[in-house]
Amino acid sequence: MDDDSRYEAVRSRDARFDGVFYTAVRTTGIYCRPSCPALTPKRANVTFHPSAAAAQAAGYRACRRCRPDAVPGSAEWNLRADAVGRAMRMIADGVVDRDGVTGLAARLGYSPRQVQRQLTAELGAGPVALARAQRAHTARILLRTTDLPVTEIAFAAGFASVRQFNDTIRQIYARTPTQLRGSRTAAPRDGAGVPLRLAHRGPYAAREVFDFLARRAVAGIEEITGEPGTRGYRRSLDLPHGTGVAEVGESGGPGWLPARLRLTDLRDLTTAVQRLRRLFDLDADPYAVAERFAADPRLGPLAAARPGLRSPGAAQLHELAVRAVLGQQITVAAARTLASTLVAAYGKPLPAPDGALTHVFPTADALAEAPLTELGMPDTRRRTLRALCAALAEGTVVLEPGADRDAAQAALLALPGIGPWTAGYLRMRALGDPDVFLPGDAGVRHGLAAIGAGPGDAGGWRPWRSYAVHHLWRAAGDAQLRVSPAVPS
Template identity: 80%
Template structure:
């Protein structure tokens, strides 16, 4: 897009571009999302920025009406596999807060100077500014949804000092932390319960087929670490999270509770509030909330073979993974067996080797087993052939020693090659892991039984998938969604 087309987007208040770019107004000193309902400013007074951090660095503060810091993440950075895309995914996961810029650079395989230069060139802000903008948003959420003392909010949000926290909040929101908290008093926003419980709204853009994604997750929910309750249309998905500073539980509701809402209600329960940003990002990846359904539909709905399926479900998403290493193990367990059988095996694995929660919560009792634990486990409880058990141990060892990296920001091509180099892992497993654990929107699984059946049903062959780039992962889910029952998966 050029600036003229961006201006047309804000004149029409086009929600498709929320999070893709930000608009700032010179006369007011405020930056907004493109769909802000305020009066459209004159073109001469408008400037455009590729990130909220860039707008803040230029001296603009967030609009109090449209809250531009709460928009869905840019689908471009989530889809891209280059250094900038990988860096943005890692920053969103809190890597800079935990490991600094040097840690981010080491994960990417670049020098800190190269990372700084590339991010500044494309996003108008370096890694520290991007992380600071994210911390400011986390702090606002904690200020307005919990009763934590302001000093504790500062450190929970990732700030190194209270002074830095105060300065950043004033710059971003033109208010002191106390004033920002007071502005929400008496509002309808839900407030948290005990310390560590945070209610949230997970924003998404465009149509969202919540029923399909809850069906997908319910079918695969593993006893002890996941559960889905309620009737279709009003279900709640809950799962445990193994986070950098402790454990957590995330709950997401199927229904937003009001017609036309572009968000899913969420509650996060943490043993350490410093994990809030990471927990939220993992939930967003699991539910594929940063996708661009308009771009997906533009390609798939126009296809002569797949078009009818795509037009029938314009908001279909490609679920990611809350725990990428867990997903890789689950993919191995699911080789050449039904979804139900794989779920049973995973439940047995959790019961035998999972780490118990400090206190059970409903049906949630454990964290998924750590890779190092699986690397040394006999796994006889699974009743699987020794070759398959050996594959799980080999996978666990590769994840534990860093030979295989699936963390946000990992190189997708390198991860796939590392997976294929492990004995017992073939193209289906590597592709499935790439699609879900690494969030790649362009993975096709030609050897999958459900995909083959789906292709036959629409009268297409595997060559048709070339027309579906760069959204083949979504095409796979459209093919799966038409299946009458869970099918065998093949490797």
């Protein structure tokens, strides 16, 4: 896009570009999301910025009406596998807050100066400024949803000092922390955790996403509550500073899902939110996916029937790797049973049970030397599982936000018992690659047959083949229901 096309998006209040770029108005000193409902500024008064951090660095404060700091992240960072894309995923996960710019650079394999230069060139802000913008957003959430003292919020949000916290809030929001807290909308709160609205762009096929998660829910670490249409997905989280319990609702308002987080340490708020966003694929661009699929006469009708179908990721990446091995060559229900047995035997108990949630998933270290005799599966599969967990614990295989996808896939394939399906499935879900196709998957083959397509047709679905896989899985389930109505999809 050039600036003229960006201005046209602002004139039409096009929400498709929220999070893709930000609009700053010289005469007011405010920056907005493209869909801001305020009066459209004159073209001569507008500048555009590739990130909220860049707008803040240029001296603009966030619009109080459209809250541009709360928009979904750009889908570009899910798609891109270069250093900048990887860095953005790591910053979102809180790597800079925990390990500094040096830690971020080490993960990327660059010097801190190179990382600073690349991010500034593309986003108008370096890693410190990008992390600072994220910390400010976290602080705003805590100020408006909890009764914690301001000092505690400053450190929970990741600020190094109260003075730095106060200065940042005043600069970004043109208010003091106390004023920002006082302006919150009065609402009944039960005090149990931090309530959130998880923003997404465009349509969101919540029913299908919750169906997908419900079929795979593992006892002890996951549960589904309520009935279709009003369901809640609950799960435990093992986080850098402690544990947590997350709940996400199926029915929210336009553009968001309701959520609540209960954390043993509030410093984990940013990381926990980002894990939920990855799990529910909330930063996707459904408009781009729909536009690509609409041109295909076979896949197009599936995409039109389920607008906003997502490709769910993972909340715990090593957990998904273990579950993928457990699920090799068996049904989803059988894999879920094995995973539940594993959690009961080796999982770490929560400080206190929370509903049906009793444990967090066992660590890779714990499973690397475990006998795994509780699992009724072949010895070769147990050896594969232990080898995978040892590689994860030692860092031979790296599964983390921003990991190099090609390197991770190659390392997985080098392990005994890990084939193309397992490596591809992990690349799609654990590493968030939107362009993975699984031609050897039985559900994909059945889905292709149901729509009269073949594996060769998948080339036309790039770069969104992961979403095509989910449409094919649904098509296979629908075809099975037509043949055997008593068999669930």
